[in-house]
Amino acid sequence: MVTINDIAAEVGVSRGTVDRVLNHRGRTSAATEKKIEEAAKRLGYQKGRAGAGLAARKKKLQFGFVYIDVKEASFHHIVYAAAKNKAEELSQYGVTVHYFAIHGLDESEMIRFREFVLGHPEISGWAVPGEYAREIRNIQSEQDRSTVPIITYNLDSVKPEDRLCYVGCDYRKAGRMACGLTALMSGTDARVLVISDDPGGVRSEKERLQGFREEMLHYPNIEIVRELYTEEREGLDAPMLKKRVRETLSEYPDITTVYLINPGDYSICNVVSEAAGNTKRVVITNDLVTDEQVAMIRDGRITATIDQEPELQGSRPLEILFDYLAMDRKPLNDWEKRKLSIIIRQNLDEDFHPLGEKYHLVH
Amino acid sequence: MVTINDIAAEVGVSRGTVDRVLNHRGRTSAATEKKIEEAAKRLGYQKGRAGAGLAARKKKLQFGFVYIDVKEASFHHIVYAAAKNKAEELSQYGVTVHYFAIHGLDESEMIRFREFVLGHPEISGWAVPGEYAREIRNIQSEQDRSTVPIITYNLDSVKPEDRLCYVGCDYRKAGRMACGLTALMSGTDARVLVISDDPGGVRSEKERLQGFREEMLHYPNIEIVRELYTEEREGLDAPMLKKRVRETLSEYPDITTVYLINPGDYSICNVVSEAAGNTKRVVITNDLVTDEQVAMIRDGRITATIDQEPELQGSRPLEILFDYLAMDRKPLNDWEKRKLSIIIRQNLDEDFHPLGEKYHLVH
């Protein structure tokens, strides 16, 4: 392993100078810079994790972790729990994580968020759900501090140059998988009912539907019979939606498959299974996050679910920030794709998302 | 974070003494031992990764990695590639990995293996396919060196007390998943043909079949119509087996599903798809390891495959050894279960097993 000492010896300067050059701390002459950088490249220098880890403690790195804390957003509870876990691990390297919980979509939340960002200039790296990256970038450019890296997760709604890396799944692919499963489980002439929470604002749901449609091109006889969405401001239990689902299923008894893109409330599955009569329908959902869902997969109310590794969406952003700021390691790609896995009854682990229960969110 | 200095100060001894006690190096009095251990527990001491990582270099840890190098065992090529990758990463902590390739099942290989183990007394941790753990244990007990930890991977054919941890999947569960997929894709009255490489010696295949059968109890109308195995010493392309598959499929045209437990050669899928006529059959396989298989999933000759994370079976054993020997971290469980994932055309990543091609095995 080649160390900064080797480079110093090679070039004939002190360790300090090598450090200054390699970490762009300035106060070095162009001449030595050239020599040192050339030597570093020639010898294949890479910062060692052990030494850098030890020395990181005196940097006292501060990260900001923004997460969504809304009762029905179980996905984000898992994300948050995983982030806390990772933060605990990073604490031994002197890292402190500041959390900010977003409680809803109102303008007042954005103001609180803005204040939080402004109030924490000491933070040298952000991990945020994609939707909130824009706001941080705005503040940064107002202040010319745009070198502070941002990792987005779960959603990627910002230009690639505005974040260091996005950690999350490919929603289009999730949609294609749902269609593939439909073809395999309901046959290539499936008739599909699509149900989702109001997709007006949320891009992930549009993309999943788009992916589903895209894949349908390979299955010309699969048909989406109807798409049903929650009424705006309908509330969690969505009585209107349930009513329309019931009506639709009796109007189209030949519906073979229900693709539940993202219901706030999974009790909609009960409506589907009650309406079944003697026809057993295939029900496909996204994300495995609540106990209710687990029970539904177990007893067949949900046939299959497509999961997107929420734990890694919580832990990896912090890890990437640490690697970037303390270890001098840039992420390999600007999109760290999280795996989409298919869950059916037989691979439903008793301990599927073990972090979920370890932490309670205080609202 | 509480350090060994804190403990030394608390108890009123030197760091060296604390180190000796906490790492059981002997040469300490029972009295100080008690005081130090009590203080460590009280303060919640845990060895820091950064410091331990740096200091590990002077331990010059040596690990032994045993792998299977047989042309048709593509699974193990991936395992090996991942192990090399991890070894490279660990080299910065002063770790050296000694590899031993097993080329076959003959007795002479066992002798070579035995000589390798005997010839490397400096090795302080082993990572081996389960089948080979027994031999190492035997040698160890002959020499009273049974403290050297063994991590098994891929197969767990040794008593829990004879290894520190097993890294691999639950083959019974893999079988249950195959049955679950059968029910979902061919219906609950599926008629199944099971094909496998001679399962005489190999436990994983028996367990998968056992899991399949186990799950069949929940689907009383699923039936295994026939089981076909390669003749002993038949050779890779298995012409006899292919012939019998062809015959079986024409004898039982109502076979809906083929479960390929572990064919040495996937070209058997071609036989199945050629014999199809107008009936499209569901073909389920295990492990996604060759380009041929990828092509088959793409064009439908294979319907679904159940993967078991070969990369992690290569990297984790080394990581676990390092954590154990350098970081004082025991594995959380004595079985680190690897995830079983279902792969269909739509989640077949172009880059599914990216390590596979990075290394060439020299036979």
Added chain:
DNA sequence: CTGAAAGCGCTAACAA
């Protein structure tokens, strides 16, 4: 602009 030195947490070698 550059060098020297101290220190992060831990281990190992040596001295007492």
Added chain:
DNA sequence: TTGTTAGCGCTTTCAG
């Protein structure tokens, strides 16, 4: 049986 010291690779601070 215990303490002391040096050093792993890197960062930081202070002198020059």
